[in-house]
Amino acid sequence: MLRNALFCLALACGLPAHAQDAAESIPPDIGQRVAERYVVPSVVAFSGVTGRLVGKTGELCAAPGDDALEEARATFADTVRAWGPVSILRFGPLVEESRFEHLFFWPDVRGVTLRQVQGVLAKEDESAATPASLKEKSVALQGLPALEFVLFGSGSEELAGAEGAYRCRYSAAIAANLAARAAELAQAWAPDAPFHSQFTQPSADNALYRSPGEVAGETIKALTTGLQFARNAELLPALGANPDKANGKRAPLWRSNLTFDLVGTQIEGVMGLVDAAEFRSHLDEADGAIVNSMLFDLKHALKALEEVEAPAETAFTDAEDRARVSYVGVALEGAERTISEQLSAAIGLTMGFNALDGD
Amino acid sequence: MRSTVIDRRTFLILAGGAALAPAWAEVAEEALFLGARLNNGRFEAAIIDEKGRDRLVLPLEARGHSFAIDQPRRRAVAFARSPGRFAVAFDVDGRNEPIAIAAAPDRRFHGHGVFTRDGRLMLATENDFEAGRGVVGIYDATDGFRRLGEFPSDGIGPHETLLLHDGRTVCVANGGILTHPDYGRAKLNLATMAPSLAYIDAASGEVVEKAALAPELNRLSIRHMALDAAGHVWFGCQYEGAASERPPLVGRHRRGREIELFPGPQGVLHSMQNYVGSVAVDTSGMVLATSSPRGGLIAFWDTETGQYLGRQSLADGCGVAPIARGRVLATSGRGAVVSASPKGERGLVEAGAEAPAWDNHLRRI
Structure with a gap:
């Protein structure tokens, strides 16, 4: 009974x-602790470093050279290291509007990034070289893996000279999109933003x-x-x-x-x-x-x-x-x-x- | 070829008390239900009666999912959870040796299948993972479940499939989610998902009709289905978009028309947490049950009007199968078996840490 x-x-x-x-x-107060001590510092740092990446790719395009290329590559490495702690936050703002995929299209089982990025570079597709039109294209073209190929993949040495002009503009457009998504993340987690409150x-x-x-x-x-x-x-x-x-x-x-x-x-x-x-x-x-x-x-x-x-x-x-x-x-x-x-x-x-x- | 080793003695394990039950042949009319579960660290398929008592237990090598059932011939196929490498065909009365069915080397089972009405073929949803497309594998149920071939499901990530009342058309829910065995269950294409319902002539493999959701609902994965009295397809969805959005999760498709979606009351929709785990239509065909293990509830719907009829609570409840008019038998991951209707529920087996944890689906044989 x-x-x-x-x-x-x-x-x-x-x-x-x-x-x-x-x-x-x-x-x-677990939400408060997690947000204040971990999430906010991580997304703010990521937003900051992507901002630097925009600067470094811009400088490389304006004055190509070995040193400028090295600096852009080093800043890319900093960006990846700042992405690591952010990438584990797969809920809320990082999931909304496919932000994770826009920032880091992975896993890429079928090698879409390589195929599409090489296609863009071969055609010198202007629509990939401005941030606004790039945003409308495939997510594989606009994240860290795409930028990695542009900065480190075969043919990337041409970025140090004038012949890499298109490639450089494409890299700057990717960097601008990364920075835009990172800024959106930081805004969504800002103390007065709705998600932060929830x-x-x-x-x-x-x-x-x-x-x-x-x-x-x-x-x-x-x-x-x-x-x-x-x-x-x-x-x-x-x-x-x-x-x-x-x-x-x-x-x-x-x-x-x-x-x-x-x-x-x-x-x-x-x-x-x-x-x-x-x-x-x-x-x-x-x-x-x-x-x-x-x-x-x-x-x-x-x-x-x-x-x-x-x-x-x-x-x-x-x-x-x-x-x-x-x-x-x-x-x-x-x-x-x-x-x-x-x-x-x-x-x-x-x-x-x-x-x-x-x- | 990988084989499923099954010890016949284990297969024939009958639960306590079953020895007192009359011979299987004499109780062929009684309602029996089939589900996958985790019992004391072991995965198995189990047949239970309408009181939730074990009648037959079949060990599985890994987590099971759903079943193809050939009711007239008293047999069924248990599928591994996707991406699955095995399926097992067995006699629901335990009279014959089970038959292991290995997935083709470049295919994985996706957890669901159906028999054709004449019992000659068994059709299983599968993933052609290198090509990234869904297929329906065709198996000869008269010849050891030899794989005869396949036809495209006309989409990515096929999941549940049903045989329509005409006996020749299968409906496949293409959930839209791309996976690859090298990456486990990772969802590889969330940004470009395109779920659909494909109606396919089982004899020719020809797609005779296809229904899709509005483009803004491309992350609403259509996964599970049931047929109502009129033969219309009801389905339940799992939303892969933002948790802050609460799209409708239950829908109906009538051939030749657009898909209709039924949100139900806001509170219930919110509680379902963008996730319907299983759907079933009652024995009258007039009442649909949709389970949400995340919400710990089963919601009921009128299949004529799409009107919400009520809900019952069942923590981690997922399996639902028709048991009576307006009523389903439901199982939970905590071991509960209940009989539920829009008006109330009756516990048959109580939840408990030692009780077998029922997996996603329960099927009536």
């Missing part, structure tokens, strides 16, 4: 699948987040999605099932040898986001150990990445580096599981079997 009564109660509650009775183990002030009548538990759920999902993306979309395809199947050219940004910078800054981003959310301070010692175990995995992943010696193009086939990258994959998978299985349970989130990643 009692059993039946309990059963009926459980059914009647009908709590949303990822917002169970958020206990005191969820920091009530994320930081969850409430029953909030259209997006009804409780701190839902904000925590969004944060957890961003962490696991970010780790999965780095492993499954960025590292594993290039690593292949065995050394014969390895191919560094399937990794993102191998031409500029920024693959491991990208993954490294994404891992640092995950650690920074966990830190900002302060999950640990609301957990007891035993559950706090979950966070430590995850951070342990990520620190070792970072260390292994730093130890990779060969450039990305060959690191996946070189025996020693391959072992390091494989280790990174294992560590990222471990950290992801710790978050999705243990951390989410410890803070009282139940990620539904069907709701989490259904079909």
Whole structure:
């Protein structure tokens, strides 16, 4: 009898699948912490560096030369490293209007970027050389992978001379679009913007987040999605099932040898986001150990990445580096599981079997 | 070729109490339901009766999804969750050895399929991942489920497929999402999605009609379908756009007309969190049930008018299948089995940490 009564109660509650009775183990101001300590600084930094990139590509076009090209390339590298921490925020403003794809069209399974960018360069397509008309074209033509080919791919040395004039204008248009999308992100996360308020002030009548538990759920999902993306979309395809199947050219940004910078800054981003959310301070010692175990995995992943010696193009086939990258994959998978299985349970989130990643 | 190793003794496991039940042949008329689930760390397909009691359990090598059912011949095919490498054909009364069906090397199963009415063919939605196009694989159900060929689904990411009442046309929901096995379940083309319903003559493979959503709804992935009493296609969607947008998730397509979408009340639409996991029409064909595991609810709709009829709560509830007039049997990822109608619900098996976690779909045999 009692059993039946309990059963009926459980059914009647009908709590949303990822917002169970958020206990005191969820920091009530988690949205505020995440926004102020992690998101806003990350998107503002990204916006700043893309602004510099616009400047450097502009200078290169105005006065082509080896030094100017080097500076543009170095600023591109800074942009990628600033993108890493932003790229893991795959919800809200980064998802709206396909911003993620506009900034970083990846994975590019069918090599669309290379084909389209080479097409634009061969034709000297004027509609790709102004930011407004470029925005209307394929997303593969306007993100970081496209700009990487323009700045580092075959023929990029012509950027140092007058014969690279068109190529340079196209690079400047991409940089301008990156800066525009980055500015939109920064605006959407600005303290007085609607999304910022929804994320930081969850409430029953909030259209997006009804409780701190839902904000925590969004944060957890961003962490696991970010780790999965780095492993499954960025590292594993290039690593292949065995050394014969390895191919560094399937990794993102191998031409500029920024693959491991990208993954490294994404891992640092995950650690920074966990830190900002302060999950640990609301957990007891035993559950706090979950966070430590995850951070342990990520620190070792970072260390292994730093130890990779060969450039990305060959690191996946070189025996020693391959072992390091494989280790990174294992560590990222471990950290992801710790978050999705243990951390989410410890803070009282139940990620539904069907709701989490259904079909 | 990769084989699905199934131990016949395990296959024939009958749940406790089943020994007291009459022989299968004598209860052929009783309502039986088929679903995939995770039970104590093991993936399986399970047949349950209308009280939610286990009748037959078939181990699966990985997570299952949905089923093709050949009701007159008492057999079914369980599909792996997409991108799936395996399917298993089996006798729903456990009389024969199951048959493993491996995906063609350059294809992956997409979780759903149908039998033709004469039981000769089984059709499965598949991904031709190198070409990035959907196909429908054709299998000879009279000859060990040998793959005979395929026809294009005329879209990307085909998901559920139905055989229409005419017995010759299949309708395929092209969800529009491109995937590639090297990248797991990553969605590769969100910016350029173009979901559709394709009506295909099963005999010729010819696309006889195609219906698409308005261009501004290109991220509204059409995934699951059910037929109402009049033979019209009802479908449920999953929105891949911004969470701040709440497009309608339930629609109907009548041949020769435009797709109609039914938002229902704002509160319910909001609760569904841009995600319908499964749809079913009741035994009368007049009531549609749409589950939203993210919202923890099942919403009901009048199939004549598209009017919203009511909702029931079911945390992580997803599987729905017709059990009676205006009523569905529903399963949840937390192990609950309930009988639900617009007016109320009755618990049959309670949720619990030890209970088998039911996966997306439940089918009536």
